[in-house]
Amino acid sequence: MSDRYWKVLGEDRIAWHGGSGQWYPQAWMPEIPNPVPRERGYHLCRRQDLVKWLGPTIWEAKPGNIIIEDIDKVVTNRARLVRRVDTWNATTQRLFAADCAEQVLHLFEDRQPGDDRPRETIRTARLFALGEASNAALFAASSATLSTASSATLSAAWYAIWSTARSAASAAAWCAAKYAASDAASAAARYAVSDLASDAASVAAWYAAWDAARDATWDGLTDLLFDWLEGRRTTEQVRDGL
Numbered sequence: 564m565s566d567r568y569w570k571v572l573g574e575d576r577i578a579w580h581g582g583s584g585q586w587y588p589q590a591w592m593p594e595i596p597n598p599v600p601r602e603r604g605y606h607l608c609r610r611q612d613l614v615k616w617l618g619p620t621i622w623e624a625k626p627g628n629i630i631i632e633d634i635d636k637v638v639t640n641r642a643r644l645v646r647r648v649d650t651w652n653a654t655t656q657r658l659f660a661a662d663c664a665e666q667v668l669h670l671f672e673d674r675q676p677g678d679d680r681p682r683e684t685i686r687t688a689r690l691f692a693l694g695e696a697s698n699a700a701l702f703a704a705s706s707a708t709l710s711t712a713s714s715a716t717l718s719a720a721w722y723a724i725w726s727t728a729r730s731a732a733s734a735a736a737w738c739a740a741k742y743a744a745s746d747a748a749s750a751a752a753r754y755a756v757s758d759l760a761s762d763a764a765s766v767a768a769w770y771a772a773w774d775a776a777r778d779a780t781w782d783g784l785t786d787l788l789f790d791w792l793e794g795r796r797t798t799e800q801v802r803d804g805l
Contacts, residue, residue, distance in 0.1 A: 568625070568642075569622060569624060571616045572621075573619050573620065576620070579618030579619065580618065586643075588645075600631055604640060605642040606637070606638050607624050607626055607636065607638075612635045614740050617733050622644045626639035626641075627639045628640065655798070657689075658693075659740075660736040660740075661688040663736070664681075666787075687700055743780065744781050747777075748777035
């Protein structure tokens with residue numbers, strides 16, 4: 564069982580993914596007896612869950628004395644916020660989203676070597692996040708990426724880049740992580756079963772390969788997320804690499 568847990572909240576400290584009631588730092592929430600995952604209780608994230616539940620703010624949290632593990636979360640009878648993770652902010656959310664898009668960049672470049680439009684778009688997204696590119700530059704770069712019509716990279720790149728200007732940075736980061744994992748997993752699965760006949764066995768193999776690749780990709784994105792949260796990756800490092 565994990566010894567560290569996190570809670571994702573809006574800026575108003577109300578649950579971002581459902582639920583009601585405002586949380587307060589260091590204050591225990593009222594106890595909910597007999598917690599049941601996805602039905603009642605306080606849901607918290609373990610390390611491996613967090614990248615799937617991103618939102619505007621992330622708090623380290625302490626659970627109560629009852630902890631029930633679910634596939635992608637835990638539920639507890641009571642909980643309190645310990646501290647806000649200050650390294651998760653609008654800038655780092657956007658930079659993390661760009662990092663997620665970069666994870667599937669090779670899927671495009673393997674098929675279209677020499678076409679650097681998606682790569683340049685991700686670079687522009689990082690400049691925008693750092694306050695060094697305008698909305699106009701971001702729009703021009705994202706439009707160039709869309710013109711490539713590359714299904715492997717478009718989902719992650721679009722959310723990582725243009726959505727950062729049009730919606731909450733945390734939403735862009737979540738979508739970029741989601742599609743980066745899906746795109747990479749789908750490609751890995753296709754390659755894994757490309758020589759198989761189109762029959763029930765090959766379909767089963769595809770799903771097995773997809774599941775394995777998806778889990779590996781989520782693990783990689785989780786490591787990347789915690790590099791940001793724990794200060795191993797910084798805005799200064801990104802700026803120096805541009």
